[in-house]
Amino acid sequence: MVKELMSWLKAIVLALIIVLVVREFVMTPSVVKGTSMEPTLHDGDRIIISKLGKLERFDQIAFIAPDSIAEENYVKRIIGLPGDYLEIKDDELFVNGVSYPEVYLADVLNELEAYRYTDDFSLNDLGLTEVPAGMYFVLGDNRPDSRDSRYFGVIEEESIIGEIVFRIWPPEGIGLLN
Template sequence: MWEWTKPLLIAVVLAFVIRAFFFEPSLVKGASMQPTLKDEDRLIIMKIGEPKRFDVVVFHATDEENYVKRVIGLPGDHIAYKKDTLYINGEPYDEPYLADYKEKVMDGNPLTYSFTLKDTAVGEQVVPEGHLFVMGDNRRVSRDSRSIGAIPMEKVIGTTKIVYYPFSEMKILGN
């Protein structure tokens, strides 16, 4: 009996350790990351390593809900959008992951409306230390750092690069 139980017990402990510390499945809810990710896509979250600019991250938005968004600003960055162009610390950045989508949805309005991080009491500010500025790729419908503020690093579960379901949409996300 022990010979059957031992491998099963090892498998359960290994699965727990891997899920708790390294990888975890997640589900996309909503359209805020289209066209990169679609509603009901299933992802693998990697819990190791620090998020980098333009990585897709999953974080605890509330006690019951996780959000999937793209990292735009790192701690200390000044973020602005002007005429549908991203500026980080005053330098324009290309967002190749949005290029096709911008062409499809251009209806005379920008995909990303102009804004600059502001604090009315102090003037312009930067992404606070220990936080990330995140946005969904579907900028017109995304509830992201523009409305909920910068995300504390301790709320970040991890980054994701692997879409494993639906099988017809399996892919590895790039920057």
């Protein structure tokens, strides 16, 4: 009986260690709170955050909110990488003077016609000429209702939890996010 109990205890401890290592270094689940990433992600969506891989422009990430007293996490999209100069004019994104289509906003922008979705903005508004080394500029997809780098500035690489790679809830939205 003691041997059987010890066998079970070893298996449970090993499983807990594996879960803790995976959550700390590989991936972790999370819940989207708020509407700042609509129409891509919605309040209450359950997501998987990968802590592996290189971050690229337009990746959706989770990070520790720089403007929160409680340790809240935000979900936003990387728009500016270190060394980039950013500008938004008439709902068009310019990175280092080159126009980048934001395909994830195409449906919203097509519906609006006369209404401006994203107010004109440049890094100069933050007193910057480029995104500093080790920092990122992030925006929510729901630009009129997103607290993002336009308000709190660029974020530190160390504050990034990881890239959002998979939605596990709701059932109709299950799948990879790109």
